[in-house]
Amino acid sequence: MDRRLLPATTLRLFNRRFNSTVSTATVLQTLKPEPAAFTIVNLDDHRKLFASVSTSKLLRSSINLGLASNETFVDFGMWVMNSRLMETSLVRDVILKTVKHTMFEHFCAGETTEEAGECVRKIHDAGLRGMLVYAVDNTGCDRNLEGFLRCVEFSKSLPPSSVSFLIAKITAICPIGLLRRVSDLMRWQYKDPSFNLPWKLHTLPIFSTSSPLYHTLQKPPPLTPEEELDLELAHRRLQKLCQKCVQESVPLLIDAEYTSLQPAIDYFTYSSAIKHNQDGNPIVYGTVQAYLKDAKERLFMASKAAEKLGVPMGFKLVRGAYMSSETESASSLGYDSPIHNSIDETHACYNDCAGFLLKRIANGNDAVVFATHNIDSGKLAACRARNLGIQKGNRRLEFAQLYGMSEALSFGLRNAGFQVSKYLPYGPVDMVMPYLLRRAEENRGLLSTSNIDRVLMWKELKRRIKSLEFGK
Numbered sequence: 001m002d003r004r005l006l007p008a009t010t011l012r013l014f015n016r017r018f019n020s021t022v023s024t025a026t027v028l029q030t031l032k033p034e035p036a037a038f039t040i041v042n043l044d045d046h047r048k049l050f051a052s053v054s055t056s057k058l059l060r061s062s063i064n065l066g067l068a069s070n071e072t073f074v075d076f077g078m079w080v081m082n083s084r085l086m087e088t089s090l091v092r093d094v095i096l097k098t099v100k101h102t103m104f105e106h107f108c109a110g111e112t113t114e115e116a117g118e119c120v121r122k123i124h125d126a127g128l129r130g131m132l133v134y135a136v137d138n139t140g141c142d143r144n145l146e147g148f149l150r151c152v153e154f155s156k157s158l159p160p161s162s163v164s165f166l167i168a169k170i171t172a173i174c175p176i177g178l179l180r181r182v183s184d185l186m187r188w189q190y191k192d193p194s195f196n197l198p199w200k201l202h203t204l205p206i207f208s209t210s211s212p213l214y215h216t217l218q219k220p221p222p223l224t225p226e227e228e229l230d231l232e233l234a235h236r237r238l239q240k241l242c243q244k245c246v247q248e249s250v251p252l253l254i255d256a257e258y259t260s261l262q263p264a265i266d267y268f269t270y271s272s273a274i275k276h277n278q279d280g281n282p283i284v285y286g287t288v289q290a291y292l293k294d295a296k297e298r299l300f301m302a303s304k305a306a307e308k309l310g311v312p313m314g315f316k317l318v319r320g321a322y323m324s325s326e327t328e329s330a331s332s333l334g335y336d337s338p339i340h341n342s343i344d345e346t347h348a349c350y351n352d353c354a355g356f357l358l359k360r361i362a363n364g365n366d367a368v369v370f371a372t373h374n375i376d377s378g379k380l381a382a383c384r385a386r387n388l389g390i391q392k393g394n395r396r397l398e399f400a401q402l403y404g405m406s407e408a409l410s411f412g413l414r415n416a417g418f419q420v421s422k423y424l425p426y427g428p429v430d431m432v433m434p435y436l437l438r439r440a441e442e443n444r445g446l447l448s449t450s451n452i453d454r455v456l457m458w459k460e461l462k463r464r465i466k467s468l469e470f471g472k
Contacts, residue, residue: 040386041379041412043452046460049411052126055464061407062457064106069451077103081437099436100429107404108432109424113154116426119403124162127414128422131165131253131400135427135435136172144172145237152244164398164421165253165285165369166245170265173241174234178227182264185223187216195219199228201235204270204305206263208297212338214330215260238268242276246283253316253369256287259326259338270302274311282314282367290350291320291339299353303366316369316400317353319346347377354381358397362388367396369421373406375452382416392417408456 043049050058067073085091100111109119109130120130134151136144148168155163171179189195190207207213223231245252254269256262266286273284288299299315306313320326320339327337340346350372357368358381370381378399390397399413403422414420425435463469 040382041409041416043375043408043412043456046408046456047463048415049408049456050460052411053407055461055469058457058461061106061404062454062461064102064404065454065457068103068106069454078437081433096429096433099433103436104429104432107402107425107436109403109426111426111428113150113426116424117154117158119424119426120158120162123403123422123424124159126411128410128420129162129164129398130424131167131421132163133167133423133425133435135425135431136169141173141175141234141237145241148172148241149244152241152248152250155250156248163250164400164419165251167253167255167423168241169255169257170234170238170268171257171261173237174264174268175230176261178230178234179261179264181220181223181227182231182267183261184216184220186263186267187213188220191216192219199223199231200267201271202274203267204274205298205301206266206270208294208301210294210297212259212292212294212330212335214333214335217333235268235271238272239275242272242284246276251283251285251314253285253314254287256289256318256320258322258329259292260329266302270306273306273313274309277306277312277314280312280364282312285314285316285367285369287316287318288353289318289320290353291323291346293338293340296349296353296356300356303356303360307365312366314367314369315357316371317350317357318371319350319374347374350374350377351380355384358384358388358390361385361394361396362390367398369398369400371400371423373401373409375406375409378409378413382413382418385418393419395419406453408453 053061080086080095086095109116109132116132120132123130132151132155134144134147136147148166152166155166185195185197186200186206189197189200190211191213242252254265257265269284269286273282273286276283286302288295290296303313303315323339326339330337340349354368354370354377357366360366361368370378372378372381381399385394385397398419398421399410400421400423401407401410403424410420410422425432
């Protein structure tokens, strides 16, 4: 059925179903992992999984996850946050204070650098690592750059290897309007190779034959001198950040965003990777969103092109977080969604991409971060890694989950000997609020997958109460 013909309410239900976790039996039938996959990562022993988590932390986490997975609660919370109530200072202060002591404390690392550092130390003591995500406001590119640089500097004061990556968004250091213009120009050049872009640097393949091009339906005008200057300034900001990351040996991971902007984001990422990823050491990582129909082909093309240039690449593999907006955007223009038509297709794409990257790691090429909350994908990747002879602690292989989510999977992978990171956003509550709203709006189904964590947490809580282990 053409999804452009579906009413908005039906699309919303479809999106929730797409993002939700299907039954274990359905997923297993789709992925068909080797039996050994379920012995490498053990999620049955809740005592061992949560051995490093205090009883009070377990109780708070279980309650917060219960609230976050309740769609009525989420809908009401989003209505409040987007309502005119937030314009009244007294009400706003009360709401932000409530959010701080519930969802913010659960999903974020703190408001200050010091609080984020304490969070990193705690998860490091539990055998996990931290991906530092500095909150930005998208209005001050130079100010955001300084924040990123301070974040890299700050990471060196923390225990060795406790920080795995600095996470950055190109929209924080380059105006969104300019990124949209650059993306339009690059899409048009893909349609018409004779279309000249004099400012374009050497990069890797950004488009494939199945890439969405509907954002650019008419030939865009060239960049103005002012826009070219702004583009050069944005490049300088990114190069300064990359140089700092190289100097401090802190890998830089560039997040993916909307398809309307992604060509420019990939352009920035790949041109920087060509320059800074040297001597077999990937410092600049890009992000591949497996829910996009063109993800696998673009990954193959970029990886192979980098290999020919002798450039080691790093990729973060995710399913994707912008499904609702991407589907609505395509539908409004009369085009099919750039996202796979079913959850099974997305699972298949993710696991195909994972298999491809694991083989490259086994051969000494590339590096990967498997960012996933899907238990079966995590187990399958772990099994494949072992079968390919990828040893425990291999620095080119990392698993990652959002802070406050999929704790059982994180600890299970840790217990199996893999490097595991948690995505740690930090900053003032009002600045991190867009992140929390995006988690609620774009990942409703993902939040409902917390059921497994809650079940295991309650089992462990009951065990501790029965055995009077309240202090642990």
